[in-house]
Amino acid sequence: MSDGAPTTRRNPYVLLGIPFGSTRELASIAFATRARGLRRAANGAERLKDLTWALNQVEEVLREPRMALEIYRVPADFRCYEPLSPGIFSPTPERLVRQSGPSAPELEQLFVAAEDEALAAARSELGNSAALPQR
């Protein structure tokens, strides 16, 4: 096919106005919405025929839409239509709140142990540097 001639390739999802790969239920709802009032519209019969074809495709033919490589994906990336982040509808992971009580006793214990180590280190250096008195 060359440029200039409109394509005749029909896309059932686009015809129904639903995302690629939508369920049969969604297709039925979309069909009902779009078909409403078409009988009185210009080209209504033709468009109804298209919609009927599209519904049949979704309901009966495209059992595994992902494997239908001849159908253009609209949307191509569903992430673009999900709630953006961050926010109420795109919550970040919830951190666990603190489960332990006050830390004062453990901290005091830790300081005592640390001071002991510091004093021991100081004493060690003192002992190593001290000379015996003259006899």
Added chain:
Amino acid sequence: MFEYRRRLLRRKGICIAEDDSGIQLHISAGDSPVSVAAVDLGQPDSLIDVQLSPAGRLHAAALWDVNRWDKALLQRLRDEALTSISARRHFANEALSHGWYDVFDELDLTPSEKTWRRACEAAAKTNPGLLFAHLSALPARGYSDRVGLALPFITQISADPATWQPIISTWANAGIPLASEFLKALWPARLSDAKEAFLSLARFGGMAEDRIAEWGAVFASFEERLPPEPASLDCLAWRSVAVYSQGVSGKVVDKDFAAVSLLPRPLLDDLIDAGAITPLADFGQLPAQELVYVIARCDPSRLQDSDLVSLSHSAEIARRAFVDRDRSALERLSDSASGRHFANLLDVLEGLPPDPDRLSPEAYSLIQAVFDYRTLVDANEAKELPEEFLEDPSVWYLLSVPAREGRLPRLGSSLVADRFGSWMDQQRLLGLIWEQRWSDAVDLGQAVLETELESEVYSDEVASMTAYALYQCGRISDAMEVINSALEGIYTEALLVNASIIASDLEPSLAMPLLARLVREAPNEQLQAVALRRALEIWNQMPDPEFPQVLVEPLLSVLSRPCSIDDYALFARLAVLADPKRLLSLSEPAGEAAGPYRIAVARSKFRVQNDYLQADLARDMIRVYEQFGRMNWFESEWQAMLEAFRNAIFVDWGEGYGAAVFWDTVFVECPDLIDPIDRLIFLPQAGAHFAAAFAKNSTVLNEDAWRKFFYAPAEELISTSVKVDDHIRNYVALNLSKSLFIATGNFLVVSRNSLAENYNTLLGRLRWDSEHRFGIIQSMRAVLDTSNDRLAQADRSLDRLRRLPIDEEENRVRIREIEETIADWRKEIVNLRTNL
């Protein structure tokens, strides 16, 4: 001690007196002292330490040879040398250091002084146990340098308070200098109590000033609860408290996480609450019981669902259920506030109103505001979008429908308003596509693509939709250009599919590399196979029959992974065409796919290996059939192969030898694989090719071959046991007639020429070899007998030709020709036999 030399005599002597002219040497108890001039003296004997005091030297010399000396003399001389107290003290030290304890005990010193000197000696010999024993024996007062004597042993002393604390307390009580400081430095209640005492002792002990200052600073920092990190790696608690203090003061301590990983949970929680531990820390150093807890507190996204359950972390469980849109999981969490909150969020996403009793107050307030605004939009009364909506982009989702339908008012310019505007354009673009307003979609899409979009994900999506709109407008080159730009960088599988659709309409060959990419990058084998099949469909529509090189790699790649048996058979068949050598390097798949694989391998070998012949191919096919039966994939391959060998046999007689071998092999080894008509057609064909090929080497078919290739099929056809249409029977009979005629003709020509040559050779010999005349004539008769046998064989062929169920002129011509040839040869034989 010196050496005394006289003529041949050399003896050691002890110097007992000296003056300017020389010395007197004591040689032995029996000798008088001898004078030795100073000029005759050598160096003192090295046996005696010259650093000793005179008394010490005398004592050491006396010990050298105790039986030789005049003991009384030496005793007297030593006593003379010890008349002063200082000499005695000096000698006392020497006696202790040399172990002359008996002499030490006899020295004229007070007992306490002797104890002190023993204590000094114990310190010098680094023996704290002995040191303690002697220090304990000292009187309470005096000997003020006791702390100096004990200071080098401060580490050992501090470790043994039961032994040392009483005695040092006694010193302190007795006012021994620095004893109180020593006591405080050894066993303080807290570090702050020891600080001044330690610094005093450090100065007393001679520690360098800068070190004293540093220790002073360390002690002070402990008082301020912000100690520095220790120099020694052994000080684990000190190091932990240092890192902890930094962390709670606001510093991120991820790099030093090992130092705090063993702290009790409340202290870890302090650090987490202070933001000092981030998800970047190496949590692997945590003990198992704390690992899950700490990760849950710092980076819950890394936890398994089971971990969350074990921690009863319902808030994250509920969040995950919401993200997964798992309503039943949320219902199970309805007892928790998080469960109710996220369940109602899910309701809202599905179109229900927000519930103030279930949502958090902040969430309810914002969502209700969006609902109110949406009502205004639906009533066409909306104006400016409230700022609060912009701050939480996740709630924009609730405005998707009016955005797609183009019913949201535009905002002024600001960073966040621009982001909202981009989102709105993207939504509207999707709306225009669904409304099939292609030109409007192209205009909007191209305008959006010219702006700076937030991320590649969004620009790719806009490009995909714009390309689709262009494609629907028939501007396929433009569509290809737009979607190609989206394929740069990161792209999705769907984008690749879209690009391949446009490409296949623009120029099918352009779609090949895109589908090849899809095969490579598809997340599962099923989609890979589908993509490959799609590529092959497009290839089938292309005028160029050459297999696209770009598909070779994907083809082999798909064959190396599991796929359906039908796909495998199709792809393997194509791989034989595409790259038979590389197909041979593939591994055999498991299960039924092994059948198509072995066929493909056989066909590849037949294509590329010169020593793999038609018989090998036939046998490999037979083996696959015997293992798997006539499966669809086998039947399809087999029929294609038979067709190829049918065509290969209809060539000049003798040229179809290879095809004849194939048919013969299958007939002999697995006749089930050939249907009756094929057997009746291709066995005679094969036989005729063999006969023609043998004729070139002047050989003929043997009796069994005649039966197999011609007589058995002919009898089957003649017996009318083959139920076929008349025109097929006629065709089969004509084919048999032709094949039999060719084989018989070759047989007659080769046989007659060969036998004639034999006969003529014998005839020539008969002319000159009269001696063996009788034997030669017998041989000539034998040749004629053989000729008769051959003619009988030809008669049998002629008989089948005559009885074939056909009434065609071409058969009659063949019969006549064979009859004439036989008659002519037979006549010749009769004549020759008559002349013998």
